[in-house]
Amino acid sequence: PVNAPDRLVPSVCPHDCTSTCALDVTVMDARTIGRVRGGRRNSYTDGVICEKVARYAERVHHPDRLMHPLLRTGAKGAGQWKRISWDEALDRTAEAFIASAARHGAESVWPYFYAGTMGLVQRDGINRLRHAMKYSRWYSTICVALSDAGWVAGVGSKRGVDLREAAEHAGMIVIWGGNPVHTQVNVMHHAMAAKKRGAKLVVVDPYRTATAEKADLHLAVRPGTDGALACGVMHVLFAEGFADLDYLRRHTDFPDNLQAHLKSRTPEWAAAITGLPAATIVEFARLYGRTRASFIRCHHGFSRSRNGAANMHAVTCLPAVTGAWQHKGGGALYGHTGIYPLDRTLIEGLDVMDPSVRDLDQSRLGPILTGDAEALKGGAPVTGLLVQNTNPASVCPELHKVHAGLAREDLFTCVHEQFMTETAAFADVVLPATTFLEHDDFYTASGHTTFQVARKVIEPPGETRENHFVICELARRLGAEHPGFNMSTWEIMDASLKKSGMWDAQTNHERGGQDFAPNFEKMHFLDGFDTADRKFHFRGDWQRFGGRWQEMPVLPDHQDVIDNATSEKPFRLVAAPARTFLNSTFTETPGSLKREKRPTVLMHPGDCEKLGVTKNDRVRVGNERGEVIVHVEPREGQQRGVVVVEGIWPNRNFENGIGINALTSADPGWPNGGAAFHDTAVWVRTLD
Secondary structure (H helix, E strand, O other), rough: OOOOOOOEEEEOOOOOOOOEEEEEEEEEEEEEEEEEEEOOOOOOOOOOOOHHHOOOHHHOOOOOOOOOEEEEEOOOOOOOOOEEOHHHHHHHHHHHHHHHHHHHHHHHHHEEEOOOOOOOHHHHHHHHHHHHHHEEEOOOOOOOHHHHHHHHHHHHHOOOOOOHHHHHHHOEEEEOOOHHHHHOOOHHHHHHHHOOOOOEEEEOOOOOOHHHHHHHEOOOOOOHHHHHHHHHHEEEEHOOOOOHHHHHHHHHHHOOOHHHHHHHHOOOHHHHHHHOOOOHHHHHHHHHHHHOEEEEOOHHHHHHHOHHHHHHHHHHHHHHHHOHHOOOEEEEEOOHHHHHOOOOOHHHOOOHHHOOOHHHHHHHHHHHHHHOOOOOOOOOOEEEEEEEEOHHHOOOOOOHHHHHHHHOOOOEEEEOOOOOOOOOOHHOOEEEEHHHHHHOEEEEOOOEEEEEEEOOOOOOOOOOOOOHHHHHHHHHOOOEEEEEEEEEEEEEEEEHHHHHHOOOOOHHHOOOEEEEOHHHHHHHHOOOOOOOOEEEOOOHHHHHHHOOOHHHOOOOOOOOOOOOOOOOHHHHHEEEEEOOOOOOOOOOHHHHHHOOOOOOOEHHHHHHHHHHOOOOEEEEEEOOOOHHHHEEEEEEOOOOEEEEEEEOOOOHHOOOOOOHHHOOOOOOOOOOOOOOOOOOEEEEEOOO
């Protein structure tokens, strides 16, 4: 029972991380938790979790948790509120959405959400309301659009080799474009196990991260040049006999002109683009080529660039060239979400979706709210927002536009949140939300292969309510019809699982999750890749993604569409994740704030010397979109001209009141959208 003191209760981490850890939560009483630990019932978690979730009691019992519905009484963002009832809050929200639809059409209302929880009912149920009401649809681009396209263009679907297998059998692990010490500690746990038994560890990342510190070889590429590095490596693999021609003929499309194309992509060519020494590229290529069971863990970071999809595709070509997929522990992984057979129709209301309703790009919230006709698809302005599970006033690109849009008096915004975030501060109505420990849900995983169900662990505090409650109550007031609005969270889970031929929710919960790992032959694509011809595609299947697919490289290449440095903006900015924040989550917890200290720019010592600044000096970092003031930390291990700011700090933590995403662009990446958070040219100047 939830009120049993001092006992461990199983749960699942809901946060925006591929690990989806099994948790053991110490329950003190019906409303209080203690320490959170990693569960050992899941061999991927293996008892290991990140420090921020381990001290989750800081969030759950934080004195600033929202406890009651609030109505704005002053100017937007002024922080003036009065407490109201749930009925009044929901009535006001429904009335505003009805008025918006009457004035501008249903598409003027835009339910806006993301991955504050990865639980499928609580996160994605907002789509059921969207589709039932014919509100503007959702084009999800802020995290995985570019990386998904790049992986799927060659492999065909989002799955790969299990990291646990690689930990036991790989001779080499390449962590490409990620810093799992900060973001996915379980990746590091298994990678270090492989290293301990003798496997080589290589890290490709623009700066010397905590992960790169553990590597045998760190390749500090310039941001956005990973495709060039991959092509330079493939040049060496073919030139020096490391290519498995038999595998290439049997398992790939192996274009006739591939080798001729790569012949001009020499290490020297790649060196000029990446900034790496040609000798280092050759060293990496030889190490990779000599290691039959080489494994690449592809992360999201190197794809958060305008050319991110092309970069990802080029990297996926490496195990196809050497035939690493054939060997135990060999191949690659980006994510496993393509393995789960879950039918999401009931959760998301896919049976009432109207494809003729416009879809709006979540990354382009700033342009959308400030009336950009192209971003609005030529349609009505957005005058109604329902926000769950995200904090766009901090995490979206082009923050000045986002803030200007959220401040519009003709925009009605309802935010359902756990804390008074900077987005909630712009709202007309704020609703208090539960945390994952206070509601039921179920979870796919991307880093491992187990589908998990979690029950509520403690009772919700105050008047907090789960997302599903809000969606169903608004649906009732709006006249939306769908069976899912009349079911509990658990009933939706059970019905969806039954329709999908999966274990029922109670069985899944009791057994610690249902594992969907395919057998060796399927996991390694030895029975065929998930493409129409069952072969890996060096000629990426870009057409399936639409947009500017015809502008994509025909063969793996460096796609030079990035925000290159110029004489006016000589630096390239990477807005990387902090260790103890997760996007804008945990920025309120004392433990995270103590560890992260303050917004800081990491700069090469040579750049510091040229600029005349030293450690702890304050500088302005900016471009045509805005500027921020940060403290300097000289850092070896990154190229000159590369600057890094870790963490999505709240806007209030910057001297001029605006965060790092004031500098990032909402321009869509190739071929069809995606946020380019690590693709920003900036200047760095001393304070006058």
